[in-house]
Amino acid sequence: MGGSTTGRRGPYAGTAARRRTILESAFEVFSEAGYRGGSMRDIAQRIGIAHTTLLHHFSSKSDLLAGVLELRDEHDQPGLAEAGGAGILRQLVEVVRRNQRTPGLTELYCILSAEATAPGHPAHEWFRERYVRTVGHTRAALEQMAQRGELREGVDPAREAQRIVALMDGLQVQWLLDRDSIDMAAQMREYLRRVSVPEI
Amino acid sequence: MGGSTTGRRGPYAGTAARRRTILESAFEVFSEAGYRGGSMRDIAQRIGIAHTTLLHHFSSKSDLLAGVLELRDEHDQPGLAEAGGAGILRQLVEVVRRNQRTPGLTELYCILSAEATAPGHPAHEWFRERYVRTVGHTRAALEQMAQRGELREGVDPAREAQRIVALMDGLQVQWLLDRDSIDMAAQMREYLRRVSVPEI
Incomplete structure (x- = not known):
């Protein structure tokens, strides 16, 4: 190449x-x-x-890591950008399904994002910005859904976006500790159905 | 002493x-x-x-750590045991509020639980069992609520328990990265209101 x-x-x-x-x-x-x-x-x-x-x-290995996580986000972006409204929520379920197929990388992301919560960590700023971006994209998708009448009543796009991202992160911990205990993609899908009027 | x-x-x-x-x-x-x-x-x-x-x-420091996390769970248990049904969900909001007051320990828990997802980690088994226990208690609370007619229609106690625990974990990552970005206790409360018929 x-x-x-x-x-x-x-x-x-x-x-x-x-x-x-x-x-x-x-x-x-x-x-x-x-x-x-x-x-x-x-x-x-x-x-x-x-x-x-x-x-x-x-x-260093940590340089490689930052690069890999950016590449992983790049893999996800095109699908997310093409899908509009509820399509974006469907894409999120696909991202979770992909995470289930790459357990090593999911573990890597889980550990690194947790370690990077410490203010002095070299990846702290990168992760902080990544969450602003990820939550922001999810919020924009929910706002688009609201305009189309696709969002269930009482769902606040800003706070819901934080919860959806939190749920993706939190499910990973349980799944990584015991992969038979939980089907992350099914869990996400069931949850997003409570948010979306169209079928997820 | x-x-x-x-x-x-x-x-x-x-x-x-x-x-x-x-x-x-x-x-x-x-x-x-x-x-x-x-x-x-x-x-x-x-x-x-x-x-x-x-x-x-x-x-070692990691011995101390395991002991501290058990002590933290002990602090939470009495309140959780006394509260029945929806009272347990209210207690969970209090646990999150307490986590907001002890950021160092919350960071510690977040990092250690993520690191312990790696199968070879010394605390792996401890965390695996802790999640079985925590999800199990939450599930039992939701089942009790269901019997009392306090659970909203369509809420499955087993899967909902996994999501509630996941949400608590995931919100921590965002909060630790940027404490002004999110009010964890308010987020939990808003979420649990979707699950519970009685006011949370």
Whole structure:
């Protein structure tokens, strides 16, 4: 992927493409083995680059992590942007379903977001902004639904958006502790039906 | 506290009382400074014991932590046991209010419960059992409400209990990242009103 574009678009395009290939490898390794279990050597090996080459692009595991979480959000964004109104809530259920298929990455996200609540944590600001964005998008979707008459009576878009995001996060803790105890996607769907007039 | 009982009830009672005094000190220190910020020396100093005495009772910070979280649950239990039906939901709002007053401990719980989702983590089993217990108590409360006709139509006690616990956990992440962004107790209360017929 990186090699084929290097010549044509110059070193920057090559670097960007290489970074993306590395992040996709890290995404896979962390998804399978978790953050602690996945090593930088595994990530390099999977795409056949030297460990030192990897270090040139990402100097630490936590750098890689921030990149991976951004890539994960990017994967989710297109679907969310296309879907309007209640379609966005349906997409959220799909995001939860995807999280169930990538337990390592879900665990990673759960642990990192919790650790980053500590004010001095290097990812604190990144997560703070991420939540402003995520809650904001969800709120915008609910407001759009309200305009279309798709929101159930008494649902406040601002506070409901915080609760929907909170529910996604909280269900993960229970699911990660005991995967047989809970079907996260079914739980989300059942909950969102209480918010939405159209079928979710 | 420890000293006064040692003579009368023998060394074990003294040890139990001493452990409790230490845990109460750790509770305060972790609540104020968080798990990382609070040191074992601070905990010993606050109750005027030597660092080595502390180490005799709790050999590591994580031992202390498990003890503190059990103490926190003990603080919550009496109120929850006394309150019946919808009273238990009201008590949950009080627990959230208490969490808002002890941000250091809430942060501690949030981080530790997330880290413990990793199967190899030393507190994994403890947290798994804690969630079985917490969700179970909440479910029992909702079932009691259902028998009294206090539960809104269509609310399934088992799945609702998982969601209520998830919501408490998830709201903490947003609150810890930005305390002005969210009023956790008000959010819980508004949510529980959708579940309960009596006023929460």
